[in-house]
Amino acid sequence: MPELFRVTTLGEPRAPWRASRDEALQDAIGLGLASWDRSKREWFLPVPADIERSGRRDDAAPARSDYRGEPWTPDHVDRLRQLTAKGETTDMIAARLHRTPSAIRAKARELGITIAARRR
Incomplete structure (x- = not known):
């Protein structure tokens, strides 16, 4: 296909x-x-x-609109790594992964990933 x-x-x-x-x-x-x-x-x-x-x-399967409070899946961790490598900000990543910005920062810190600074 x-x-x-x-x-x-x-x-x-x-x-x-x-x-x-x-x-x-x-x-x-x-x-x-x-x-x-x-x-x-x-x-x-x-x-x-x-x-x-x-x-x-x-x-x-219906699309999930919110993963708040749910465990991180390997796919979401991979997506987090891809988005940070592209230079996207915490807020942009949070919107794409349907999680809170604080959850994104916490997971990135846990994984040792640096997230781009907010664009002004």
């Missing part, structure tokens, strides 16, 4: 499945969810928008 992509905001679909990430990004631009980064010369999706890949989660 080919991999498909779609734009989501806070985990909710905003556009249909597309055959490529670029097509999904075009949907995000059309919906006004993407911003242009002049220094990198590329489009990016600010929180809470994201491009979801089919197969990343079980489409039969």
Whole structure:
């Protein structure tokens, strides 16, 4: 089965499945969810928008909207590492992982991960 992509905001679909990430990004631009980064010369999706890949989660199971108080799964730890490596802030990571900023800071501290400072 080919991999498909779609734009989501806070985990909710905003556009249909597309055959490529670029097509999904075009949907995000059309919906006004993407911003242009002049220094990198590329489009990016600010929180809470994201491009979801089919197969990343079980489409039969409902999407979780809040993991507060739940144990960290290996997938969430991996996602935390990926987002911090991208330079995202605590608030951005918290929105993407549906956890509180304090939970993000505590887990990052536990794992020895440095989170980017807040952008001003």
